[in-house]
Amino acid sequence: MISKLLATIRKEIWLLLRDRVGLSILFLMPMILIFVMTMIQDAAFKTLNEKGIPVVFVNQDRDSLGSMIEYGLRNNDLCTFYDSIDGQPATLESAREAIADGKFLIGIVVPAGATAAIRENVTALIAETIDNSGDTTHTDPSKVAVIDSVEISILIDPVTKKSFITSITSNLREFISEVKTKIMFETFSKEIAEIIPDNNGKGPSNAFQRTQIIRYNEEYASRTSDTVVPNAVQHNVPAWTIFAMFFIAIPLCGSIMKEKSEGSAFRLHTMPTSYLLLTQGKLIVYVMVCLIQFMLMLSVGLYFLPMLGLPKLVLGHSMAGIAVLTIATSLAATGYGVLVGTLASTEQQGAIMGSLSILLLSALGGIWVPTYVMPEAMRQISVFSPLNWSLDGYYQLFLRQGGLSDILIYSLKLFLFFVITLGCATAINKWKRRV
Structure with missing residues (x-):
């Protein structure tokens, strides 16, 4: 039995070595595919992270609101800040013209007197509240200050993604809210200090500057202290490695077809040997091919892609x-x-x-496009693709820093898929031999 197995292994190795074109497809094409797809999708993943949006800022206010927005934009990774165009301070007209020419994606113009208008509205509102002492029945609606009357102009390049605009406007609302809260706090403190002065005769006007009630901290949910940011390398290297592994179905199928066309399959069936034993040699050889493919693809992510200025592949902590x-x-x-x-x-x-079935399974499995950017219906279908099981497993290891226990369920699914496909192949072969 061992001699028969070794004979089939030797036969498959010789068939592979003789097919040089097939070997180049198995090893060289996936490596080229990783290079090309990673270079193409690198910009797309940077876009998903929304970093470095070119923004030109025109500060006509020259007061608290303008300064707060300028400080926030300068110190925010979301955008690349500009307040001058061609060496000259940006104005409304020059910013509009530059954005129309495609030099910037977004322009922000804070009008003159914006802070004064907010301060006036807040002061009027607080004065109205204190004068009425909480009694709103005597409030004259015509005297109530109109809040949010300041108009900030946002100039937008037509090619700008909606998500960019949403991110910028949400940041602006945060800056404006902080300025309004600060002005309201200071004004209210002054009014209270006039009524009930403290021991030093000074109101707590600077308390807002010393106190920040809410702070934000961003972190990636991971079981370890290491943080791996999703990028084109972390997705494409495992994704196209899995694609290359499954693509061996074509040369493996060709080997089986060649045996049928040359009549060697018929001669093998006459031997007192099961179909499963005859295919074990193919299985062993092509599993070895898959492992070699994996090592080559990993070397691309670890050594060659960083030479092109792309991030280095992070393998995680679980070699097992x-x-x-x-x-x-x-x-x-x-x-x-x-x-x-x-x-x-x-x-x-x-x-x-x-080829068609592998392309379909890879598209559904998130090889071409990550599943988290797919529609909900497609995400539900993708869980039935074996390529998706493998890709999710590598995500657990490479991105979430998981261990052996985290990928056991994916490995069991893949092994069960192997058993089912091999069982179906054996049953179909028996049925064809009877026919």
Whole structure:
């Protein structure tokens, strides 16, 4: 039995070595694919992170509101701040013209007297409140100050994404709210100090500057202290490695078809050996091919992509998890290749069936486009793709810094897929032999 297995392994290795074009497809094309797709999608992932939006700022206010917005934009990673155009201070007209020419995506213009208008409205509102002493029945509606009467102009390039505009406007609202709160606090404190002065005769006018009630802290949810930011490398290297592994279904199917066309399959069936034993040699050889593919793809992410100025692939902390998941993915890919080769009647039929089905499974599995940017209906369908199981497992290891226990469920799914496809291939082969 061992001699038969070794003979089938030797046969498959010689078939692979003789097919130089097939070897180049198996090893070189996936590496080129990773280079090309990572370079293309790098800008897209930067866009998803929304960093460095070019913004030109025109401060006509020269007071608290203008200063607060300018300070916030200058110290925010969201945008790249500009307050001058071609060496000259930005104005409303020059900013509008520059944005129309595509030099900036967004322009922000704070009008003159904006802070004074807010201060006047807040002062009037507080004075009205204190004068009425909480009794709103005697309030004259015509005397109530109109809040939010300041108009800040936002100039937008037509090509700007809606998410960029939403991010900028939400930041502006935060700055304006902070200025209004500060002015209200200071004005209210002065009014109270006039009625009930403190021991030093000074109101707490500077208390707002010394106290910040709410602060924000952003962090990525991870079980370790390390933070890995999602980028094109972290997605494309595992994604297209998985695609390359499953793409061996085509040469594996071709090997099975060649045996059928040359008549060697018929001679093998006459031997007192099960179909499963005959396919074990193919399984072992092509699992080894998958493992070699994985090592080559990892070397691309670790060494070659950083040479192009792209981020280095972060593998996480669980080498055991990577090994188990990679072996499970290799088994699932080879099992699927055997099933396609058993179903197909001709080599052309097998090539079409294998390539189209793998393209469909990879598209559904999040290989081309991450599942988190898919519509909800497509996300629900994607959970049935074995490529999605493998990709989610690598996400757990590379992005979420998970361990072996975190990818066991994905590995079990892939191994079960391997068993089912191999079982179906055996049953179909028996049925075809009877026919």
